[in-house]
Amino acid sequence: MNIILIAPPAGGKGTQSELICSKYNIKHISTGDLLRKEVENGNTELKNIMDAGMLVSDEIIFDLIRKCISSEDSKNGYLLDGFPRNIEQAKKYDEILEELNIDIGKVILLDIDPELAAKRIAGRRSCMNCGSTYNIYFDNMKPTEEGICNNCNTALTARDDDNEETYKTRYNTYLEKTQPLIDYYKEKNVLYTVDANGTVDETFNKIEDIVRGD
Numbered sequence: 001m002n003i004i005l006i007a008p009p010a011g012g013k014g015t016q017s018e019l020i021c022s023k024y025n026i027k028h029i030s031t032g033d034l035l036r037k038e039v040e041n042g043n044t045e046l047k048n049i050m051d052a053g054m055l056v057s058d059e060i061i062f063d064l065i066r067k068c069i070s071s072e073d074s075k076n077g078y079l080l081d082g083f084p085r086n087i088e089q090a091k092k093y094d095e096i097l098e099e100l101n102i103d104i105g106k107v108i109l110l111d112i113d114p115e116l117a118a119k120r121i122a123g124r125r126s127c128m129n130c131g132s133t134y135n136i137y138f139d140n141m142k143p144t145e146e147g148i149c150n151n152c153n154t155a156l157t158a159r160d161d162d163n164e165e166t167y168k169t170r171y172n173t174y175l176e177k178t179q180p181l182i183d184y185y186k187e188k189n190v191l192y193t194v195d196a197n198g199t200v201d202e203t204f205n206k207i208e209d210i211v212r213g214d
């Protein structure tokens with residue numbers, strides 16, 4: 001089973017990726033990891049590009065993806081996390097699949113209400129002392145005493161970039177780039193949309209139904 005997982009920021013993509021890959025024993029592929037591994041393996045040309053903060057070309061990314069999905073440990077299937085990012089990449093990816101005779105599998109879109117996602121982000125509070133995390137917008141995640149860690153009584157802190165405004169900007173950027181991709185996969189009849197507004201388990205159950213083909 002091959003899966004492409006698409007989700008907005010704070011849509012739970014990381015958590016669900018892990019759950020899917022461990023449950024179905026498929027390979028987790030993110031372009032970030034592929035690039036890091038390639039540098040670790042001694043690709044100095046790529047290291048220089050990344051160290052200079054330059055954009056890695058699509059060609060390099062496609063080569064890494066091609067190598068990865070045709071390797072032995074992807075035989076049982078794989079999950080693409082964060083790729084393709086746009087419709088151009090999606091079309092090129094289709095060519096690679098055709099060339100390698102690999103099935104595209106299923107494209108799973110985690111759909112989340114942006115207001116809720118903004119709260120998940122903006123309500124985050126953490127304890128710098130013991131690492132406990134809270135969310136002031138959700139009753140089951142609030143600290144017992146406002147602004148104070150339940151475990152160690154330290155004052156809780158919020159990250160500067162965790163506010164609703166910045167979230168909305170990120171969400172709108174995501175939507176602008178991703179909507180054409182979503183439409184593209186919808187037309188190909190491989191898109192499955194999952195309501196990801198519930199708990200981690202609820203969302204994962206819905207994903208399992210799709211993977212099993214119910």
Ligand SMILES: [Zn+2]
Binds near residue numbers: 127128130
């Ligand atoms: Zn604490």
